[in-house]
Amino acid sequence: MAAMSKIATGNGHGENSPYFDGWKAYETNPFHPIDRPEGVIQMGLAENQLCFDFIKNWLIKHPEASLCTAQGVNKFKETALFQDYHGMPEFRQAVAKFMGKVRGDRVKFDPDRIVMSGGATGAHETVAFCLADPGDAFLVPTPYYPGFDRDLKWRTGVELVPVNCESSNDFKITRVALEAAYVKAQEANLRVKGLLVTNPSNPLGTILDRETLKNVVSFINEKNIHLIGDEIYAATVFMDPEFVSISEIIEEDGVECNRDLIHIVYSLSKDMGFPGFRVGIVYSYNDAVVSCARKMSSFGLVSSQTQHLIASMLSNDDFVDNFIAESKELLFKRHKYFTWSLSQVGISSLKSNAGLFIWMDLRKLLRENTFEAEMELWRVIINEVKLNVSPGSSFHCNEPGWFRVCFANMDDNTMAVALLRIRTFVLKNNEAMVPPRKLCRRSSLKLSLSRRMDDLMSPSIMSPHSPLPQSPLVRART
Known part of the structure; x- marks a missing residue:
């Protein structure tokens, strides 16, 4: 055999x-x-x-959002036929608008930079594929989601180097810890291609404050390495302080950053409780990464039926605000x-x-x-x-x-x-x-x-x- x-x-x-x-x-x-x-x-x-x-009640009141109802069946043929890798325009527009709304409308996202993937799992692998060769490394602050060892490493051959954070300061990411991990990777003859931060943190349930995010952006800019911001829990912040996105930091006055180094992974699995829909998003400020990720999305497209439902739901301002x-x-x-x-x-x-x-x-x-x-x-x-x-x-x-x-x-x-x-x-x-x-x-x-x-x-x-x-x-x- x-x-x-x-x-x-x-x-x-x-x-x-x-x-x-x-x-x-x-x-x-x-x-x-x-x-x-x-x-x-x-x-x-x-x-x-x-x-x-809450979601079920909205679906009952809006049966046209589903293709499996008499009210929505007229859209069946349109969505059943081939869709290109860009995804439905209304889907990308709705997701971009929702991402902005979750961040208090303090930043806007370009629908043309929305790239689909099969959940955050596929999105992370896509970004790793675009940014690193087998044997290259990403720095990841600890503690971090165990699935990263699968999502980023398994099929790409990428290595992960822990950035050790301590309970003595509530596991905050410090410049000292980042530098130590970077040096450790170099001593192991690993070429560091990027830093992955999860904000809000899984498993800590904490958010990165503005000053920490600025330090992170400064670090990757100095090292000329990529920054991947996993922001899949952005809408789960339930009390102050408010969530601050990497996308906000790079637009602030006085923050120097090569935007080609900035990439965001998002999904609807956590914020909306839709892991079964497999809606993952890569949002990159790098045109080459957007182009490559879109080609790769052919291996993990979101179904047209799901795109249609999500677009209908997230285009409804009252639903989004109330949700x-x-x-x-x-x-x-x-x-x-x-x-x-x-x-x-x-x-x-x-x-x-x-x-x-x-x-x-x-x-x-x-x-x-x-x-x-x-x-x-x-x-x-x-x-x-x-x-x-x-x-x-x-x-x-x-x-x-x-x-x-x-x-x-x-x-x-x-x-x-x-x-x-x-x-x-x-x-x-x-x-x-x-x-x-x-x-x-x-x-x-x-x-x-x-x-x-x-x-x-x-x-x-x-x-x-x-x-x-x-x-x-x-x-x-x-």
């Missing part, structure tokens, strides 16, 4: 990671409130399901209640204002300050607590004990069960974590939690538009 290719038989896809192992544990025993009440709850999927009712406001409100409430609930049993997390997850600090639960101890704890959480959370080591975090936990991919009842499992586990295994003023007697605390869970299950508060409002942090919005 003829051998398969080295790429096909290698480990480049990165599935030998705890991040993917957690998914497999969930898939073999998924939680269901009736059929599998003891199953694994999926908290490793960064998915936004909080606005589905952004609704999503922000629901994410704010869910995040506040989730972090408040964890704090009741002494679990803290990195202060964040964006994303669909928190960066949970379980360092106090480690047997020792090692990655081996982190994996031991993770296996207990997966196999005994039955929660798929992702260990920090899978995000290349250089400090053991951090875990990413997603909070927006489940309904209120499932979240209540997940929180109860976490509380029960912490109380059982490390009672000392609970602050003395909240400890009292374990039995009374368990009774209090039990009563609160009864309250959570009350039908009167289970509206998807008012998730879990009894937390004082939810009611007293600041």
Whole structure:
């Protein structure tokens, strides 16, 4: 039998990671409130399901947006026929307008620079293909999304060099860390072609402030390397400070930058909760990259039917304005209640204002300050607590004990069960974590939690538009 290719038989896809192992544990025993009440709850999927009712109501009122309705069927032939690599003009215009709206209309995007791809996964690979040769390297601040090891590396042969960021300054990107990573790459005889930053950050749920972004732009300009801004969580910022895009920074007075070095990856998978639509976007200020990426888009075009629906939806100003406001409100409430609930049993997390997850600090639960101890704890959480959370080591975090936990991919009842499992586990295994003023007697605390869970299950508060409002942090919005 003829051998398969080295790429096909290698480990480049990165599935030998705890991040993917957690998914497999969930898939073999998924939680269901009736059929599998003891199953694994999926908290490793960064998915936004909080606005589905809002979107569904719009679709009901606008059946013409879908080709699968009597009102939209007249567009069927037009969209079923061949579309060129540029995509439908109305689709590109709508996406460009939405990108600007998400950024407060402080910057405008040119529809002619919108290039389609099959989700952010395809967009990242396309950019890597355009900018680097096999063996070249990109710098990536840690912790970073595990999928980058697949998206940028697997088929392109590109290397990733971590920029080590520390919890002591909330994992902020510093010039010192950037320079250290750049030197490390040179010592390894790697040619650095670019820097990839995720803003808002996955997994941190934080945004890059204006000064940090200016330093990043200054760094890549001095080194004459590319800057890829992954901004796929731009519309998930749910409280101040506001999101600042790289596109805003390069237009500011006094900022020197070769715009040919600037590229943005975007998608509708996170901001709108449409990962199944596979809408990825490459937006580059470099004409040659736009041209090359458009040729490559033939390998991952967005279907015409999806383009038609998205164009109809995002061209509706009322929908976009109301969606952004609704999503922000629901994410704010869910995040506040989730972090408040964890704090009741002494679990803290990195202060964040964006994303669909928190960066949970379980360092106090480690047997020792090692990655081996982190994996031991993770296996207990997966196999005994039955929660798929992702260990920090899978995000290349250089400090053991951090875990990413997603909070927006489940309904209120499932979240209540997940929180109860976490509380029960912490109380059982490390009672000392609970602050003395909240400890009292374990039995009374368990009774209090039990009563609160009864309250959570009350039908009167289970509206998807008012998730879990009894937390004082939810009611007293600041």
